[in-house]
Amino acid sequence: MAEWRSALKGQLPLGKVGTSDGIGVTFSEVTRFSLLQIAAWPETWKPAGAKAARLAGTETAPGPGMMAQGAKGTLLRIEPLKWWLISRDDRQNRISLAIEDGVVLDLSSSRTWMNLNGPNATHLLNNFLPVNLSDTAFPTGSVASSAFHHIGITLWRDEHGFNLLLPRSFAISLWEQLTDSAAQYGYEVI
Incomplete structure (x- = not known):
């Protein structure tokens, strides 16, 4: 790395x-932080949001224009079908979604x-x-x-x-x- x-x-x-x-x-x-983008398809935004919420340690994914602070990070709803999971831990576990559910992109260095x-x-x-x-x-x-x-x-x-x-x-x-x-x-x- x-x-x-x-x-x-x-x-x-x-x-x-x-x-x-x-x-x-x-x-x-x-x-030294981690920033992951989790993007869903229109028909998969609910399960992708639920997975993003679990990764952040929150009960639910926030709505558009809102954030949720969890035990593992902050989940930002930056667009209707996108969340950013940001954590002060730069070693945050990398996740993946099945392509039919969405896409994960590491934006930490950007x-x-x-x-x-x-x-x-x-x-x-x-x-x-x-x-x-x-x-x-x-x-x-x-x-x-x-x-x-x-x-x-x-x-x-x-x-x-x-x-x-x-x-x-x-x-x-x-x-x-x-x-x-x-x-x-x-x-x-x-």
């Missing part, structure tokens, strides 16, 4: 930046996973994303695919804040835009 490497290595100097008013946004990169939280995280993200991220429109458990400067990203909100999956090849560019804008709120990289 290839050695895992951060797309943001050298770009994430730890510490505080910005205003003296405090920290408005906290950033961190999740390293994305950079970033956490954002803090009192100004919503304001920061709304500078870039055409999604209403207010608590009422995008509550905990919500998932969205959106565009960040014409680049497709996946975003979800959990009890700790926002999570972004950025395409690996664009991670540095998007990171620079986020941190440049976050300086107005004060930010910390942990």
Whole structure:
């Protein structure tokens, strides 16, 4: 297996930046994770969703635009017939489906996973994303695919804040835009 490497290595100097008013946004990169895409056919989405839920350790698969946190990972419903199973364990068991039931694709090396939280995280993200991220429109458990400067990203909100999956090849560019804008709120990289 290839050695895992951060797309943001050298770009994430730890510490505080910005205003003296405090920290408005906290950033961190999740390293060494597993991301599996589970795609079903129209007639097999229920059994494929049930298998995805078992793999995540949840009772049921989430509906479109929602996530479910389980004992083994987070299951994101990114499209009507697709789930992403993401786990902080980069050695997650690889699964397979019979071709008549669906298809599994390992996307682990294709994305950079970033956490954002803090009192100004919503304001920061709304500078870039055409999604209403207010608590009422995008509550905990919500998932969205959106565009960040014409680049497709996946975003979800959990009890700790926002999570972004950025395409690996664009991670540095998007990171620079986020941190440049976050300086107005004060930010910390942990």
